[in-house]
Amino acid sequence: MDSVVKVFCVHTEPNFSLPWQRKRQYSSSSSGFVIGGRRVLTNAHSVEHYTQVKLKKRGSDTKYLATVLAIGTECDIAMLTVDDDEFWQGMLPVEFGDLPTLQDAVTVVGYPIGGDTISVTSGVVSRIEILSYVHGSTELLGLQIDAAINSGNSGGPAFNDKGNCVGIAFQSLKHEDVENIGYVIPTPVIMHFIQDYEKNGRYTGFPVLGVEWQKMENPDLRTAMGMRHNEKGVRIKRIDPTSPESKVLKPSDVILSFDGVDIANDGTVPFRHGERIGFSYLISQKYSGDNAAIKVLRDSDIFKFDIKLDSHKRLIPAHSKGKPPSYYIIAGFVFTVVSVPYLRSEYGKDYEFEAPVKLLDKLVHSMPQSPDEQIVVVSQVLVADINIGYEEIVNTQVLAFNGKPVKNLKSLATMVQSCDDEYLKFELEYDQIVVLRTKTAKAATLDILATHCIPSAMSDDLKS
Numbered sequence: 001m002d003s004v005v006k007v008f009c010v011h012t013e014p015n016f017s018l019p020w021q022r023k024r025q026y027s028s029s030s031s032g033f034v035i036g037g038r039r040v041l042t043n044a045h046s047v048e049h050y051t052q053v054k055l056k057k058r059g060s061d062t063k064y065l066a067t068v069l070a071i072g073t074e075c076d077i078a079m080l081t082v083d084d085d086e087f088w089q090g091m092l093p094v095e096f097g098d099l100p101t102l103q104d105a106v107t108v109v110g111y112p113i114g115g116d117t118i119s120v121t122s123g124v125v126s127r128i129e130i131l132s133y134v135h136g137s138t139e140l141l142g143l144q145i146d147a148a149i150n151s152g153n154s155g156g157p158a159f160n161d162k163g164n165c166v167g168i169a170f171q172s173l174k175h176e177d178v179e180n181i182g183y184v185i186p187t188p189v190i191m192h193f194i195q196d197y198e199k200n201g202r203y204t205g206f207p208v209l210g211v212e213w214q215k216m217e218n219p220d221l222r223t224a225m226g227m228r229h230n231e232k233g234v235r236i237k238r239i240d241p242t243s244p245e246s247k248v249l250k251p252s253d254v255i256l257s258f259d260g261v262d263i264a265n266d267g268t269v270p271f272r273h274g275e276r277i278g279f280s281y282l283i284s285q286k287y288s289g290d291n292a293a294i295k296v297l298r299d300s301d302i303f304k305f306d307i308k309l310d311s312h313k314r315l316i317p318a319h320s321k322g323k324p325p326s327y328y329i330i331a332g333f334v335f336t337v338v339s340v341p342y343l344r345s346e347y348g349k350d351y352e353f354e355a356p357v358k359l360l361d362k363l364v365h366s367m368p369q370s371p372d373e374q375i376v377v378v379s380q381v382l383v384a385d386i387n388i389g390y391e392e393i394v395n396t397q398v399l400a401f402n403g404k405p406v407k408n409l410k411s412l413a414t415m416v417q418s419c420d421d422e423y424l425k426f427e428l429e430y431d432q433i434v435v436l437r438t439k440t441a442k443a444a445t446l447d448i449l450a451t452h453c454i455p456s457a458m459s460d461d462l463k464s
Contacts, residue, residue: 001058003034003094004118004156006111007042007080008054008063014320016345017379019327019336020454025051031110031156032080033165036093040080041190042155043170044071045135047078049322055082057091058118070193070203073319074136074311076170077185077193078155094157096187097164100125100143101272108147108169108182110156123147123180130278131183134171137318137340140206140284141277142183143167149182158184188285196287204288207309208280210243211236213255216265225254226300232256233297234267234279240367242313248305254297258282283309315368316340316359316375326459328413330424331441332382332448333390333434335398337409338362338375346379346395356395358429374408378428382452386444390434400427413462 012025032042032055040055047053047068054063064087066080082088100106107122123146131142145158149172158167167184196204213234216222225235233256239246256262261269263279271277286292288311295304318340325342328335336342338359340351347354355363362375376398383391398406402425406412416424424441426434445457456463 001109001118001120002090003092004058004109004111005032005034005040006030006056006058007032007040007046007066007155008056009047009050010052011049012051013049014324014341016320016325016336016339016342019325019334019379019459020456022324029111030152030154031112031169033094033109033155033157034091035194038081038088039069040066040082041168042078042080043135043168044073044076044078045170046155047071047080048135053080055080055087057087062086070197071322072136072193072196072203072205073321074133074138074206075140075185075189075193076133076135077168077190079194079197094165095163096190097160097162097166099128099186099188100160100166102126102128104166105161106143106145106147106166106184107159108145108149108153108156108184109159110153110169112148112150112152114150119153121147121149121153123182126181128186128275128277130281138206139278139280140189141186141281142189143186145182145184146180147182148172148180153182192285192287199287205311206284207286207288207290208312209258209283209307209309210240210245210312211249211255212238213267215267216254222265225252225297227254227297231297232265233263234265236296238367240312242368242371244308244310248307249294249296250298252298255294256297256302257295259292259294313368313371315366315373316343316363323461324459326409326461327379328409328416328458328462329382329445329449329454330416330457331436331444332384332387333393333426334379334382335376335409335412336379338377338397358397359395370407372408376406376409376412378426378434382448384444384448384451386436386440393428393432393434396432397429398426399429401425410462413458 007030010027013023015021015023030046032040053066055066056063064082064084066082069079071078104125127144130139149169153169156169157165160166167186171183173181214237233254236253268276269279290309343351343355377395378393401415424436424438
């Protein structure tokens with residue numbers, strides 16, 4: 001228990017709606033624990049957008065400054081270290097145990113709300129399956145336990161009855177019909193994060209198969225696809241054109257096995273004794289850049305491919321990964337890139353219901369056509385004499401500029417900066433157009449920036 005520490009963090013989040021500034025800083029406290037090699041693990045969401053992180057040992061009155069080594073957004077784990085030797089005196093690293101089985105006792109230790117001292121809650125393992133990780137919007141292996149996990153418990157270890165760590169507490173289910181559901185990041189995911197960092201010197205993420213697939217539970221569907229009665233698998237619906245798989249796999253291929261493990265018609269694979277788990281578990285065990293053997297059925301013939309796995313790039317990213325948002329301003333038009341934090345900033349936590357349908361459709365269904373593709377929108381129009389009549393345009397996608405398609409924000413900024421036509425013509429979603437005289441638009445921009453106290457017409461990443 002002495003290796004469990006309290007993590008104090010000061011966060012300064014970017015303001016995605018006003019991308020040239022940051023929000024007011026706020027502080028949070030959570031838990032963490034010491035592992036070998038003078039390192040501390042906690043949750044990624046505990047140190048997200050950090051400006052300062054401090055750690056406090058149990059029974060100590062001193063807070064020690066910590067350095068963040070790596071943040072794994074997908075798996076919600078972060079690794080810290082402390083330079084001060086005094087912090088490490090008498091600190092024993094936590095030993096990791098194996099993946100527990102159902103009904104195994106677990107004890108969650110941490111510093112939740114409701115008091116300042118260390119807190120211990122206990123329960124049993126209720127479920128082991130692929131869970132949705134809220135912070136990283138990913139699906140990875142997780143444990144469900146019935147011990148209370150409250151705000152501040154995040155990042156604290158879950159111990160088994162031998163005193164070995166079997167996971168990190170990270171989220172709980174809050175719902176009127178639900179009682180005592182807490183979630184724990186299990187050891188396979190933690191070890192993946194640690195080994196990834198040790199191997200690459202940074203966090204590279206969890207690979208995914210860049211395909212969307214459909215279950216093949218209907219016998220007529222299987223017969224029509226040319227499957228024999230003893231063959232099982234899942235049908236590929238679409239393939240992400242930017243992924244390495246797109247070069248070898250085709251839509252309507254049936255994936256029969258991944259790395260020699262047969263996939264069932266419902267997309268599950270055997271997992272320990274008498275259990276089954278989604279086959280994405282096999283993929284998430286690998287590292288970015290690893291190879292995997294995949295067996296597919298195509299037109300009644302079986303093909304075997306060796307595929308290089310890579311992490312997934314979404315058209316609308318779920319995370320800013322700590323980078324400040326990009327923006328570009330001309331004549332009061334604020335152009336920015338759509339991401340999930342941007343939608344959350346504009347429409348609140350119910351953005352999945354409130355945001356424009358066209359953007360939500362791209363969020364859920366669209367795949368990027370090239371690795372640097374972005375959805376560029378007119379975020380808002382800072383009202384001035386030059387943009388009269390355009391004030392109502394808000395969160396509308398920019399499709400083309402002067403007849404050329406807009407692939408990302410940098411290409412738009414470059415085209416506008418170097419434009420010497422008489423007019424700037426932006427083509428927006430819903431067949432709307434915006435036309436401005438080039439000379440007056442560029443001249444008016446500086447006044448508008450001064451009026452709104454905006455330091456620069458574009459973010460730093462567009463200047464290079």
